[in-house]
Amino acid sequence: MISGAGLLLLLLLLVSLAVLATRFGRWRRPGEPPLDKGVIPWLGHALDFGKDAATFLSNMRKKHGDIFTIQAAGKFVTILLDPHSYDVVLWEPRSKLDFNQYARLLMDRMFDVKLPDYDPNEEKTMLRMTLQNQNLSSLTKAMSFNLWNILLSDPSRTSLHWKEDGLFHLCYSTMLRAGYLTLYGNEGKDYEDVSGQAKDRANSLEIYNEFYKLDQLLMKAARSILSAGEKKTFDSIKRDLWKLLSVKRLDCRANRSVWLDSYKQHLVDLGVDEEMQTKAMLLQLWSTQSNAGPAVFWLLFFLLKHPSAMAAVEGEVQTIFGSRKQTIGQVHGISQEKLDNTPIFNSVLNETLRLTAAPFISREVLQDMLLTLPDCREYHLRKGDRLCLFPYVSPQMDPEIYEEPEKFKYNRFLNADCTEKTDFYKGGRKLKYYTMPWGAGINVCIGKFHAVNSIKLCVFLLLRYFDLELKHPDTKIPGFDKERYGFGMLQPETDIVVRYKLKDQ
Incomplete structure (x- = not known):
């Protein structure tokens, strides 16, 4: 038989678990990108992401495709690795996707800089x-x-x-x-x-x-x-x-x-x-x-x-x-x-x-929104998440775009007549962004x-x-x-x- 003190402890444990589940127990909703939270609560994939982002995201891409959401240190980050779709993010109105919040965060962390009304x-x-x-x-x-x-x-x-x-x-x-x-x-x-x-x-x-x-x-x-x-x-x-x-x-x-x-x-x-x-x-x-x-x-x-x-x-x-x-x-x-x-x-x-x-191109999601990609795929994004492009993985190191992408070829961006080569393709379609x-x-x-x-x-x-x-x-x-x-x-x-x-x- 459980004593009164034991019941109290059990009740506190259940309440704590409920709070944790409410705070960190996120699940994929219909229409959202694939969600990969990792095995460690809250921390998620933060360690692997920070240790070697290129390898980690390349592996996630093989597992989930060119758009997915990961959990990293309490933050949910949607990664988009389809260069044909980058314009959708780059030119989205700032009322939906905004760079300012992340920029201000890094300025403060790295240099103690706080600027009023910074844009x-x-x-x-x-x-x-x-x-x-x-x-x-x-x-x-x-x-x-x-x-x-x-x-x-x-x-x-x-x-x-x-x-x-x-x-x-x-x-x-x-x-x-x-x-x-x-x-x-x-x-x-x-x-x-x-x-x-x-x-x-x-x-x-x-x-x-x-x-x-x-x-x-x-x-x-x-x-x-x-x-x-x-x-x-x-x-x-x-x-x-x-x-x-x-x-x-x-x-x-x-x-x-x-x-x-x-x-x-x-x-x-x-x-x-x-x-x-x-x-x-x-x-x-x-x-x-x-x-x-x-x-x-x-x-x-x-x-x-x-x-x-x-x-x-x-x-x-x-x-x-x-x-x-x-x-x-x-x-x-x-x-x-x-x-x-x-x-x-x-x-x-x-x-x-x-x-x-290898820069990240990051945006904070300021409101629940629908992201429509050029191939007509649609994904729901949640307010408070972060959306991130990583051109280093794609297009820059994509073997479909560049033959032997890990090798240095000094004339890779030269045509036979010594003019600049700008025609690169993925999925049979010419790329606007072939290196970024x-x-x-x-x-x-x-x-x-x-x-x-x-x-x-x-x-x-x-x-x-x-x-x-x-x-x-x-x-x-x-x-x-x-x-x-x-x-x-x-x-x-x-x-x-x-x-x-x-x-x-």
């Missing part, structure tokens, strides 16, 4: 022209000067003797330092002043060293899984960077970009105080500079591993630069027309990004043209003025740091040692 789409519209058209020419010229300073004015690099370095460190540091100087300004106005160049190298190196330490913890911060010790270190690094990027310090810099001044005015218009403006400047340093360096790393590594691709790109570099004996002014006067006229390099870049760019490293729709990267110019300039300068080779020619392609799936360019698990020296002039 990322409005911000992009306001800043787009500061990175394009007439302003693009000024940015390209500034980037060229700053790359020259980092690569070719630094005595530690301009040696005729072989020097060893990690290729990732070389590329990431060079691109972030030059990119920071281009957008955030220089110590002095005269690019060719030797004293100013030295100050710029010192300042940008300090920024990079602190930023790189922060970058090692950012993915954990985004997922709220920092240990107590890591959180203390993370906060300390951010404070150091806030001092270096304070708006008072930035206001004193010369050659500030139109982008920087426009962004600061945007923050002022939002009513943001000086402290939060400084925090936003660190957010933007990551947003604008965290992907170009890894892109240059992968591109150069693929070229070093594929001599035929390297020879083809070096042929284009030769046509752009001509004689090796050029003045600094001639190098910085490379026209946009010349930068655009690089079909082989463009294919190499597209192939590199196809293999290594820059996003698409209203969330397409507004800095794409500046980023492409910057990547080209860095690679062209390295190939034109340096002998560069792998220390160990049989080095295998490094694995990916899998925790970076969903956040842009992937980074290697380990760096690759290269040897380089200034070419004989």
Whole structure:
């Protein structure tokens, strides 16, 4: 016979189970995508998803098809992997599918940034022209000067003797330092002043060293899984960077970009105080500079591993630069027309990004809605869920679209007449989105043209003025740091040692 105390405990247990079932016991309703909650209550598939999103979602796709809903840490996320259907999501009204909530969440978790009435789409519209058209020419010229300073004015690099370095460190540091100087300004106005160049190298190196330490913890911060010790270190690094990027310090810099001044005015218009403006400047340093360096790393590594691709790109570099004996002014006067006229390099870049760019495109579902796909399939989505596209799995690594998708083929995006190849198919239908490293729709990267110019300039300068080779020619392609799936360019698990020296002039 159960005692009164035993009955009370049993009743409390039943109530607790009922509450858990109500809170976490979700079931698939008619018309909804296949639901896979995993075996662990609430947590669901969070561990597998975070450990290796590409492999996990590829396996889920084989199990459920190209649309399904998973549970991950209490959140229900619908994954859509049919590139023919991406437009339905990309252009759905913001009253139904919205990016703002997720963007604000990450801004706060990673950078302590809270902006009143923040609208990322409005911000992009306001800043787009500061990175394009007439302003693009000024940015390209500034980037060229700053790359020259980092690569070719630094005595530690301009040696005729072989020097060893990690290729990732070389590329990431060079691109972030030059990119920071281009957008955030220089110590002095005269690019060719030797004293100013030295100050710029010192300042940008300090920024990079602190930023790189922060970058090692950012993915954990985004997922709220920092240990107590890591959180203390993370906060300390951010404070150091806030001092270096304070708006008072930035206001004193010369050659500030139109982008920087426009962004600061945007923050002022939002009513943001000086402290939060400084925090936003660190957010933007990551947003604008965290992907170009890894892109240059992968591109150069693929070229070093594929001599035929390297020879083809070096042929284009030769046509752009001509004689090796050029003045600094001639190098910085490379026209946009010349930068655009690089079909082989463009294919190499597209192939590199196809293999290594892996952003999520996420939307919060703001109301119960019906998602109608182009093939007339219809799925009900629930308010409060998240809808996510992962172009890395499809189209970029889809064997139906790309033959041997895991392999680097430098001419994959070239037609026989050396024009850009844009015809790719799935299910017998031509794809609008056959690779999506820059996003698409209203969330397409507004800095794409500046980023492409910057990547080209860095690679062209390295190939034109340096002998560069792998220390160990049989080095295998490094694995990916899998925790970076969903956040842009992937980074290697380990760096690759290269040897380089200034070419004989």
